[in-house]
Amino acid sequence: MTMLPTALSITAALQWAQGELSASTTPRLDAEVLLAEVLQQTRTYLHTWPERELETSQLQRYRTYVARRKEGQPIAHLLGTREFWSLELKVDGSTLIPRPDTEILVAQALQLELPEQAKVLDLGTGTGAIALALKSERPAWQVSAVDQSAAAVDLARSNAQQLNLAVTIQQSDWFAALSSAPEEGFDCIVSNPPYIAEDDPHLDQGDVRFEPRTALVAGDHGCADLSFIIAQARGFLKPGGWLLLEHGWQQANVCQQQFKSNGYTSVASARDYANLERISFAQWPALQQQTGR
Incomplete structure (x- = not known):
């Protein structure tokens, strides 16, 4: 220097x-x-x-x-904050730095026709970015969030308190700590889970070198957590509820196939700011559709 x-x-x-x-x-x-x-x-x-x-x-x-x-240290870690959906969030090395493309997931969820007081769950919330963005736009929604990392839960709770947004945040390994009782189901579940393959060369480049591998990497060529969530969410969605997932730019077809094989309907994908398929989403059938199959 x-x-x-x-x-x-x-x-x-x-x-x-x-x-x-x-x-x-x-x-x-x-x-x-x-x-x-x-x-x-x-x-x-x-x-x-x-x-x-x-x-x-x-x-x-x-x-x-x-x-x-x-x-190579990320700008967000140096400053201790990152803006997401016009919200200033505290960040640290315990979880992912919110990315602009994840705002596509938020925008897609906001376009859904959900009940006025919809119950919404953010799986693997990290900084709380997705959950807090949704709550900021839909104050009447009952937004919950979970993360398996205790440090991430503390960070997300701190962001919620700082932004004065009433989001319930708890520690859970995906759905493990949640009730699957039908009356406690969700109208919408959103998640930006780990979806990078273990041998992906990008893990040794840029900001991701300073982020926890557990929040980035998944087995089965990056698809393990995506597949798990798609299969398990069926027991936590209300009839007619929606599941929205962020994934890698080459994983849209895999997610769509998983949705269809697990009985979801209205399967589709949305593109990110680079015009790559980054979000896939589908609806759990309403009761009349389920009985009609």
Whole structure:
């Protein structure tokens, strides 16, 4: 890492940081986000006052941030927050960093014709991103969330409290701690489960190197948890209830086949911001459909 002088303008600091972060796919964005955090200002401020000189303590903190980012540490871990669905969520190394593409899952759930006070479950909630986004848009929904990680549960509860969103969050290995009584069924179940294969080379690249493998990797070429949820959700959905899953860009066909073989109807997929099939969803038949089969 090149040495920094004791006095440096915003423009010069950004130029230096971009050089240090040249291996990143977004060196300018990284440099600006980190400097904005150091200065406790917006990125617009950086362009409004480009000649402002940084204080020595600010330069030292910026240097530390840039060094850690250069090592590959995620921006979200450095800042301790990540925005998702316009909500600022606390993040840490206990679970996945919320991705923009997961907002497609939220948007799809919001398009469903669910009861006004629908019961909704988020499986493997992590930071609580999906559950909290849904609750923020549909305050009358009864939203619950589970995660097998105690640390993730604590994090999600902290985010819910900070955002003042009433979501029930508990520790559970998928459905293990939940009641399967018909009267306690859900109108909608959503999940972004692990779906990466154990030998996927992307596990050694980018931000995922700093995220827990248990939240990323699944057996059966990444499909084990997807298949398990599709099969088990039948006992936790109300008649006419929906199951929505995020999955890998090559797993839509597998999910659709699993849905159909398990008796679901209205099977479909939705595309992410890169135009790849990222979400698959289906409906558990209503009672009249079940008796008619």
